[in-house]
Every structure is written in structure tokens, then in C-alpha cells.
Amino acid sequence: MKSSIHALLTKALENLVSKGVLESVPAEETIQVERTRDPSHGDFASNCAMMLCKSAGMKPRDLAQQIIDSLPGSHLIQEVSIAGPGFINFRFSSSAWHTEIRRVLEEGVSYGTSHLGKGEQVLVEFVSANPTGPLHVGHGRHAAYGASLANLLEAVGYNVRREYYVNDAGRQMQILALSLWLRYLELHDVAAALPENAYQGEYIIDIARDLQAEHGDSLVRDPSVLPSVTDAEDKETALSDLIAACRELLGEDTFRIVQDKALDAILSDIKDDLSEFGVVFDRWYSERSLSETGAIDRALEKLQANNHTYIKGGATWFRASDLGDEKDRVVVRDNGQTTYFASDIAYHLEKRERGFEILLDVLGADHHGYIARVRAGLEAMGEPPGSLEVKLVQFVSLFRAGKKEQMSTRSGQFVTLRQLREEVGNDAARLIYVMRSNDQHLDFDLELAKSQSSDNPVYYIQYAHARVASVTRQLHEKGYRWDPESGLASLHALENPHEMALMKTVTRYPEIVETAALNRAPHMLVHYLRDLANDFHTYYNAHQFIVEDQALRDARIGLIHTARQVIANGLGLLGVSAPDSM
């Protein structure tokens, strides 16, 4: 609908150029068309006369008049007028709305999709939580946001892949392995203190039981030779010493067995969790594989070849400060080991090598410092820095009965995503997670999410969908049958304000999907669906749909079917179900 106005305006401006009134047709972005906020201003408005008046050397209202005079005729438009400082207001004819309503019914589940993205390849990387424990409620927001965003991008014609970067290398994994082994010793009544900075979570005991079932007591060693962490001043160093001693005691192969056991158990738990949450990934990308495939070496070679590295203190540094980062970064430590950062830029290089044009990372707000350095890394390796786009997701605060819950993975005191899902349900969780802008802190209220009332937007929207389904059932019980063609032919009968409002809101859907996708803002879709549900509920209360008059009845049922369709499509993009009864 909006695009047809856009096309008409472009035509008008071209006409003015050929008449010599304007010098050239302006860039597409400067021709703005918006839905009006106030119905008295018509349906759509453009500010282009005000934008162009200066270069044309005319008063805005005069230019607006010229533009209007140059508009090609269209059956869509009922009225065009100039308002305020120079807005051009368009009012659609009712047949324009009816045509769009027909489209909704014809296109069904694909209504709202478009080819805006032109098949451009996008890699959305999200969640990517360390596989050191179950996902907690914060990860849930990342999952819901990333999945909805990926769906939106796909809907507007991007070629989207979803990826989870698995941090299966490095120190955290070793701490995890150590924690598991110590828990395993506990099961065999071998006394060994679990350091406070190791992983304390109960879930590790469960994994230890599995380990015990698979290996019996064959992994038991005498821990008395191990150094103590508790008495140490520097607990992190002491923990590293303990890990080193443990590896020596067990041997590398056995230590690896323990580590892989922990990784496999936790990763498969994460996969199940996300899949139950309706969040699926095309690929689980192993950090470890980066060194195995030589991706890290390739990245380092590119940095060196482009003269972006230097040696200092035995380590290899990346000259990131030359490319917008605040300081230089180590890529190879003095002990020869590559850093996490080296893996990271290697991973992003590898994404580019696979042909992705947009690398869209969904990260926690605490990772903002890392954007500049990865971007610098891409640039140094000869990739466009703008190909990396990062969306930061702010923290989630969980409230239970007005009390804020504290979360910490290492201490093991946190509410897991699974617990949350079991308590409030997947639908409520998915929707509440994305109803706020990603760069806004989210207060997740468990009582609200569970409440079956209007303060809960999940039920409000789903209820609208269920009501339409219920009307359809009632229709059949009363012996009627809905004839879509008759309904479409009778749309002119729908002229009361509630019907016009609903029609206009329903047909706004494609525009919403587009702006939500381009702004990476699923919350816009949530707000829209709430508005749509509101228009439907209002209509429902004001008018009877199942009436004697067949033409009117078919038209009304047709209209509410479009509302149902759009709600189902929208909720589908958000990973929320659209039930037929509640």
C-alpha cells in the first residue's frame, strides 16, 4: 500500500524534472511516505515537498501543489490534499483497501513476506553461551530475540543462516572438566575440595553420575597430591595450577575424556532446551575446529601480510588501535598459544569466506567493548568492517513476587531458561522476551507472564485469534457456511469505523514486518499485534458477525479471517503459537 504511493510520487517528481521544475529525481530515501497518525490527515502522508523545496527554490506548499498536479491518475486514490507546512496527504479509495484485503486471503501464510532483502546472505549468530552450564533466563532473551530477528529477515527476503558459536576451547572448559572430575571423586567418597571459583552447579553432579556409570571407578586418583586453592592468595592462578596438576595426574587423554563428557552433556542439554523453545540453529560452530581447519592460521597470516602485527614481550600483537579500537590486542601469547580474540576474528573471517555479506551478531550488552576490535580485525584482513553488525541485548532482571532474583552461573544460583519455560510456558516467554527493544533493560515478571488477563499481552493477542476460530465454529453450528468470494464481493458493506479501522490495521502488516526487519526490532511486531488484537476485540464487542444478511455476514467473516491470518503470521515469526481455543 505504502509502496504504491511511493511509486506515484516518484512518477510525479519525474514529470516535474522533465518540466524543468526540479533538477533531478531525488534519492529514494528522501521520498518518505508514512501512515498518518491522525485519520483526518488521510491514510498516508509525504513530506517530500518540504524536503525538496529548498533545492527547488520554492515555497513548500507551492511545490506540493505542483507535485499533486503532476501525479498520474490512480483508482487507488480518493483524495489528495496539502496540509500544514506542506504535507501531501493521500486518502485511499475503499476499493484500494478491498484489493489489499483480497490479497491477505489469497496469500494466506505468505502474506507479509517480500523480496526486500534480494536474497542477500545473512549469518545471524546468537546465544553462543559458554557450554559450561544450563542456559539461564538471560540467554533466553538472546534466543528469543535472535530467532525472531532471523525469522523477520527471512520473511523480507534475506537468505538467513542461524549459528551458535560453541566455546569448546580454553580455560573455562578446563575449569569445567576439573569441576566434573572433583564431583566424580565425591561420588566415590574421595575427599577433594571443590574450589569456590570452580563450577558449583548441581547439574555437574548429575553429569558426574553419568561419568561414574560409564567409567566406574577407573577415573579415580588420589587427590592428596593436588595443590590447594582455598589457602592461596591469587585464587585464579591457584586454580590454573590445580588444573595443570590434575591434567598431569590423569594424563591428557583421560582429562580429555572428562572434558568431552562435560561438554557433550551440557551441549546436548542446551540443544534440547533451545529446540523445545522453538529456537533452531543451522550450525553449531566449534571454536576448537578453527585451529583444526587452519582458520586461525589463515587469519593471522592475513594480519601479518597486511602489516598489522608486531612482536612485543614475546607476544604477537594486532595493531587494532590503528583501526579504531582503543588499544592493541594480543593474538598470540608469549607461550605460543593463540588468544580467544584470535579465534574470534578467525571465525568472522571464515564467515566471510563462506560468502555471508552481513554478519549479524547478537551479543550481551557487556560485550560492547569487543565490537571495535573485531571490526578492526575484519578491516585488517581486507574485509569490509561494515559487514559486521552487532545487536546488543541488555540484561534481564527476573522478578518473583516483587523480589528481584539474583543470577550467577559459577555459584550455581540462577533460574534456568528451562525452569522459566516450565513455569510460564514457551509462548509467554518468547513474547515477553521480545516485547521490549533489545537495548532496553527487561524486567521479566513471572507473575505477570503467568497471569491470564489483559495485563498479559500474550493472552490478549492469542485470545483474538481464538475468538475468530470460535466464531467460525459458531457459524457452522448455526448451519451457515462462509463463502469467501461472496465476502470479498461484499466488502463495500463494511463501512462502519470499526471495520475501516480493522481493515487499515490488518493491511499495515507488510509494512510492519519490513520496518521491524530493517530496524532489527521484533518488538515493533509485538506492539503492532497488540494494536491489531485491540482493533479486533473492539470490533467484536461493537458488532455481531453472524448476522442474517448473507452478504454482510460473509464480508464480516472475511474481514476477521484476515485479522486471524495476520495474527497467526505475526505470532509465527515470533515463535508463538496461535491457538484456536483458549
Added chain:
RNA sequence: GCGCCUGUAGCUCAACCGGAUAGAGCAACGGCCUUCUAAGCCGUAGGUUGCAGGUUCGAGUCCUGCCAGGCGCGCCA
């Protein structure tokens, strides 16, 4: 100290690339069930968009400086 994010109604938040009279929900108050699900609808009330300047036809939105809150600044991952 430097950097990123946030500040809008009593509370939680919207406001599409700078547009016309800043909008919803909750909470408060008052109405609507003999009629397709009241998990709903309608109405009333609620604002100097943190503060001070600036840019322009027009600023919650952009720029500068303050104030307040969150987060980040490792040869950790």
C-alpha cells in the same frame, strides 16, 4: 579517567530516515454480560520527554555541555 547503552504519565514501556495535537498497558476512578469466549469492550484522569544551550520550516529523536543509572575497559573466555 575513557568508551557504549539508558533517562518519556505513579509503574513498565512505544513513538518507523527529524514530521502535524508524544501514544499503549498496568495501577486509580466510572460504565458494559439474556446476544459469536467479560482472558473482552467503552469512558475519565494522568506529561516542561533528566537539565541547559544549539542546529531548522519543524527536535523525545540530531550536535555540545552537565546530572543520574547500567555495563565495559586482561598475554580471561
